[in-house]
Amino acid sequence: MDKETVRVIIDKLLIIQERDCHIARCQRELSDIPNLKQNIETKLNQHKAALEKSKVTIKTRLAAVKEMEIEIETFRQQIAKLREQQFQIKSNEEFKVLNREIAALQEKIRGLEDTEIELMETVEQAQREENGLKLESAKAEGTVQSEIKQLDDRRKSLESELQQLQTNRQGLVVGIAENWLARYNLVMENRKDVALVGLDGNACGGCHMKLPPHVLQDIKRANAIITCSFCGRLLYWHT
Ligand SMILES: [Zn+2]
Structure with a gap:
């Protein structure tokens, strides 16, 4: 083959190669889009899961508070009964025994009330955190919609670009x-x-x-x- 013929072939092949590289870039970007969408959805699900976890925590703690209140109420009723008994008692010694029982129950009530206050504080903290999570989640939901739309738009434009490139390539190979x-x-x-x-x-x-x-x-x-x-x-x- 003479130099000129080789030169012509190489020049044509170089143009085709440039198109092929462009096509490969488009294909790579296109094949990445499902992963990118998946990542966005995973991020949103993480927000939702954090919010759900926070709700469960608050519910569990409130249930514990409720149980403590029931327990306190039971102790109070026991104290009331002991006080009634004290009216019917004549010996001073027996009266003192009941007093000690009452004092022990009151001590238990104080202990429970302290724990209840601490728990309520953690509930309030968790509720404040939950409000923050709700805001973040709502914000994420908004951006997810637009990010997904952007990716869908990009996919469509890449698909049409690819189609054009492939048609163009078909024209370029003619004569080689x-x-x-x-x-x-x-x-x-x-x-x-x-x-x-x-x-x-x-x-x-x-x-x-x-x-x-x-x-x-x-x-x-x-x-x-x-x-x-x-x-x-x-x-x-x-x-
Ligand atoms: Zn080599």
Whole structure:
């Protein structure tokens, strides 16, 4: 082949390669969109879960307070009964025994009341936190909707861009010899990035392995497309 023919083929293949890289970029971005959507939804679910957990905590603590109140009420009734008994008692000793029982119950009530106050304080704290969580969750819900919409819009625009690029590519391959195109396509399929590379000094521009002098000469003579024996990419001499 003469230099000019090789040059023409390389120039055409380089344009196709530029399109293929563009197509690959679009495809990568497109394939990332479901993950991005998933991440957004996970974030929202985390907000919802935190809010749900806070509700359960508050409910559990309020139930504990309620139980303490019932217990306190029981102790109070016991005290009232002991006081009634005291009216019917004649011996001073027995009266004192009941007094001690009453004092012990009152002590228990004070203990429970202290715990109840502490618990109520934690409930109030949790309620304040819950209000913050509610705000955050509502805010997240709002941004999620717009973020999902943005991603859907991006997907649509990428899909139409891809379609255009592929149609454009079909036009570009017209007139390129079948065997050249097959060679290019095969390398592209294997390497996944670029098929056609220039020189990087005395090395292959793709895998950066140093090339033997006779290969360099062949490339510079530019009357054929040379394959890199290390990575299989197609080497060309760029002037
Ligand atoms: Zn190489």
